[in-house]
Amino acid sequence: KQEVTQIPAALSVPEGENLVLNCSFTDSAIYNLQWFRQDPGKGLTSLLLIQSSQREQTSGRLNASLDKSSGRSTLYIAASQPGDSATYLCASGAQKLVFGQGTRLTINP
């Protein structure tokens, strides 16, 4: 059974820094890897989807990579801003997603 882990649970960095969020999974035969953002009390917003055959996806200041052999995905955020403060979740699967617990990110002005 696929298990998805995100460490650390919380991260605080100063504004302007580049940062990396980590996601690890146990079953390398994954279908897709999706990154989401969640603001307090709100639903999930899809950020990036990496299909199984892909290595990375980029959207603006965000870049997500997928390394199936090591069971890892990373979300790189460039030039962080206070508005990036949120919880970031990764999830693995085709239809039924298995979610990590999330990393709560705080960007300090």
Add this chain to the structure above:
Amino acid sequence: DVKVTQSSRYLVKRTGEKVFLECVQDMDHENMFWYRQDPGLGLRLIYFSYDVKMKEKGDIPEGYSVSREKKERFSLILESASTNQTSMYLCASVAGGHLGYEQYFGPGTRLTVT
């Protein structure tokens, strides 16, 4: 843009009441899901549906049922609400085909059962 809407942002119900949570998507997606999210437990799948009138149990279906009479609408039903069903409920809709199964979520319904 894909839009997934949920009928209520906040709901307060009493123990034993029958509760309906509604979810509507506007992109003709075949696949819809209901999750609940709790601190320390993350997101857990309750039920999902691959087509109209089709449903399958997720990881925690006990105490819940679902209805999918129309493609765009997926309802979650709490037959007799209990305090341990106090939670954030999230509906999702899945785009298939060339979009590669990217899931889109609604804004969530915060349900409190007293």
